[in-house]
Amino acid sequence: MSDIKMSRNSIKVMPGALVCEESKLRGDITIGKDCIVHPMATIIAEAAPIIIGENCLIEEQASIIYRVPFDKVEDKDNIPPLKIGSFNVFEVGCVVEAASIGNNNVFEAKCFVGNKVTVTNGCTIGAGCHLTEEQELKENIIIYGSNCQMREGLSKPMPQYSQMDTLMKILPNYHHIRKPSVKGK
Amino acid sequence: MSAGIIDIDYVKYACTCGLLKTLQQLYFCRYCSELRCSFCVSHEVDSHFCGKCCENLPSPEARVKKNRCVNCFICPSCHHELSTRIASKQPATPEEAKATKRTYYLSCLCCRWSSRDIGLPDQTSATGSWPKRKTFMQDKEFFKRKQKEKIISYTDKTGITAASLRKRIGLPEDKPILKLKNAVKMVTPSIAQEDIDDFDEEVLTKSINLLEITSIDQRLLQPDVQPVEMNMIFPVQKMLSIKRSLRCRSCEHNVSKPEYNPNSIKFKIQLFAFYHIPEIRIVTVQPLRAGVPAELLIKFTNPTQHQTTISFLPFDTPIEIKESTAEVGGSKGEDDTSDLDKSLPLMKVIPSGAKVMALVDSHLNMSRSSARMVTPRPLDVSINCDVEIPSSTFILPPRDDAAEYDDFNEAHNIQDDKKLVIWRKSNKAFIKLIVTPKEDTSIGTVITAGFTMSHLYTNTITSVAENKKPQKFNHNIKLILDLGKSVGSE
Numbered sequence: 105m106s107d108i109k110m111s112r113n114s115i116k117v118m119p120g121a122l123v124c125e126e127s128k129l130r131g132d133i134t135i136g137k138d139c140i141v142h143p144m145a146t147i148i149a150e151a152a153p154i155i156i157g158e159n160c161l162i163e164e165q166a167s168i169i170y171r172v173p174f175d176k177v178e179d180k181d182n183i184p185p186l187k188i189g190s191f192n193v194f195e196v197g198c199v200v201e202a203a204s205i206g207n208n209n210v211f212e213a214k215c216f217v218g219n220k221v222t223v224t225n226g227c228t229i230g231a232g233c234h235l236t237e238e239q240e241l242k243e244n245i246i247i248y249g250s251n252c253q254m255r256e257g258l259s260k261p262m263p264q265y266s267q268m269d270t271l272m273k274i275l276p277n278y279h280h281i282r283k284p285s286v287k288g289k
Numbered sequence: 290m291s292a293g294i295i296d297i298d299y300v301k302y303a304c305t306c307g308l309l310k311t312l313q314q315l316y317f318c319r320y321c322s323e324l325r326c327s328f329c330v331s332h333e334v335d336s337h338f339c340g341k342c343c344e345n346l347p348s349p350e351a352r353v354k355k356n357r358c359v360n361c362f363i364c365p366s367c368h369h370e371l372s373t374r375i376a377s378k379q380p381a382t383p384e385e386a387k388a389t390k391r392t393y394y395l396s397c398l399c400c401r402w403s404s405r406d407i408g409l410p411d412q413t414s415a416t417g418s419w420p421k422r423k424t425f426m427q428d429k430e431f432f433k434r435k436q437k438e439k440i441i442s443y444t445d446k447t448g449i450t451a452a453s454l455r456k457r458i459g460l461p462e463d464k465p466i467l468k469l470k471n472a473v474k475m476v477t478p479s480i481a482q483e484d485i486d487d488f489d490e491e492v493l494t495k496s497i498n499l500l501e502i503t504s505i506d507q508r509l510l511q512p513d514v515q516p517v518e519m520n521m522i523f524p525v526q527k528m529l530s531i532k533r534s535l536r537c538r539s540c541e542h543n544v545s546k547p548e549y550n551p552n553s554i555k556f557k558i559q560l561f562a563f564y565h566i567p568e569i570r571i572v573t574v575q576p577l578r579a580g581v582p583a584e585l586l587i588k589f590t591n592p593t594q595h596q597t598t599i600s601f602l603p604f605d606t607p608i609e610i611k612e613s614t615a616e617v618g619g620s621k622g623e624d625d626t627s628d629l630d631k632s633l634p635l636m637k638v639i640p641s642g643a644k645v646m647a648l649v650d651s652h653l654n655m656s657r658s659s660a661r662m663v664t665p666r667p668l669d670v671s672i673n674c675d676v677e678i679p680s681s682t683f684i685l686p687p688r689d690d691a692a693e694y695d696d697f698n699e700a701h702n703i704q705d706d707k708k709l710v711i712w713r714k715s716n717k718a719f720i721k722l723i724v725t726p727k728e729d730t731s732i733g734t735v736i737t738a739g740f741t742m743s744h745l746y747t748n749t750i751t752s753v754a755e756n757k758k759p760q761k762f763n764h765n766i767k768l769i770l771d772l773g774k775s776v777g778s779e
Contacts (some may be wrong), residue, residue: 230399230400248400254500255500258405258406
């Protein structure tokens, strides 16, 4: 952690995104259009920049941490940025360190996704499920239950438009909001 | 029970039937003034209800519906309850929106399984119309065949079971006799066959997609079908839950009776031993060495509204039968008692016959004596520690809920044996006992101590009924304390 330039925060918030000031953002982070980042959510771009797509919901106490991928410890300077797709939901208290995240994924409350996991599209990681082993989750995979049982869903989870709309209206009433800035701070 | 916080199994109470239970697991029949556990009360089903929709069903109706709820389903994939969702299908034209009605499908919030996964069409009404899988049980021919084999049972019509009938006419208990019908059938030897089916090599070469195959749990949820593939699973109707009441077998009074309403978690009658018998907790014990006396501090708490006096008796004090409960009919098996070890400390008989006959027996007026008495089992415990039984007794004041908030009400005029009572506050007292593990115990063995507690019990039942003063008598209970492992050096 020492050799990574953590001190220089470069937060880019696209217009239309709602990022609360009480959220912890470290490193080079780009937050896409219509995203919501709750207070006390943590995003740490430790190894390389994090780019978050559109319409993502990052709830409180959720943390997205991009550590140095396990297979690139030797080659620290050429780590590609972590691209998180659109319509992802990071629920309360989840810890996501995944190496790659596609679109329409749901990380339910208190789940843990380790840095050896590749998440594609439409996956649901159930509440409290811990994924640590090296694996690639195929499309529409659902992980649930205390034993992390796996099943294939019929379709990708539906985006929660109504909840996003409500949050967009309510959050600015009670929290300080980061101003959208396409340029770096 | 909140196991681990209240229900700690270091101190066990011997139930009247001879089982060792914690105080929280015991009931106390106020009419017999005896401890009862779940093993020695009769369990009765009060009502059937669905845990999801809280619908109450009378028991005949529940039986017709095979003890399952009509409207609620559980997920065949993860066993959680399915919720009914409204299909969010956007109509193409406004005319279509008026014409089409709402449709519903079932969805699981845990594993996100839905009735669409198996291609079940969406339903137009939320409840009642879900298609049922045709099983062999619904097969009419199967039923006809079964009905021919059916043996006519009079139990349903009369309410008398064969066992209760035998008891009533004074026959000895029906012992399971090996019927000839159940004798070993002759096994037909298998014959080697010439032509065998071709071996399907795909079994070895084709890789298995685990996502398409059901787990053992999923198969056993539908035992009649036992689906192998994920597309064969089907929503399962939710099993009904019951509310049960517990009845003392000797006096037929309820020790526990829930409220009828499924939404209510309260009880009409709840005679926990916890409300009547002093609670004992181990505070501390000195390191236990074989043959060396150690101090044991235990805390007594009086849960009742009456002052009580507690004295100690040796563990092997016999607990005698009280006259009221010894009112037993002639069915008390004399041959049963004779072959029991007379040296057993607990030589009391407890009722075990259920109350099945109470209704049909009313004209014979033998409902009370119909309870068959059996001797309690011997206590399944080996005591390897002597307890020095104090000769003095001590008093526990009644419970006062307000005392907890009152710091000044500490003055009590109780003359205590200072060697016995170390500390006291409101209805609690710390008692010091001297325990000595037996000489021959090796290091690391679990030390178990036991004694008989005699406490003055105030029975308010008779006073309410007959306007008498509350009855007071000494009630003896055997206690087993797990003091942990012995220590020492070789």
